[in-house]
Amino acid sequence: MASPGSLQSGLSRQLFDKWCTDKKNTCVIPGYAVAGSLAKTIITEPRKVELANGLNATLNMQIFYISFSAHADFPQTSGFLGELQPPNIILVHGEANEMGRLRQKLITQFEGTDTQSDGRGNGDGGAEGGICSNGVGLRRRSSGA
Secondary structure, three states: OOOOOOOOOHHHHHHHHHHOOOOOOEEEEEOOOOOOOHHHHHHOOOOEEEOOOOOEEEOOOEEEEEOOOOOOOHHHHHHHHHHHOOOEEEEOOEEHHHHHHHHHHHHHHOOOEEEEEOOOOOOOOOOOOOEEOOOEEEEEOOOOO
């Protein structure tokens, strides 16, 4: 993972330019890609791409686009988790009451999970309704549990 996600500059662009010609590599574009950006261009999987130095290169790496929002609603979040089927789910950012509601819905949807919390409340000194920064986790029970 490297930012910025638009692949216009920085580490992500350097890595893309270095790795784009090798079919063993993959680039995953998560979320919105701005029109005119390299990220938007490669979603269409063109045969050639322009590198940062102005030269053209053959695009051999695999490109995957995943529609994912940083501020996803419950259907987006649960759908994403349903596809991934991760062994652990940890909620780390949001308003404490909403985090609790999301946690309960995920427990219902993903039966067979244990809930895990670090026990520090909601991360804002204990005031109800604050921002939760400590994380609330869900862990799938092993088949032997």
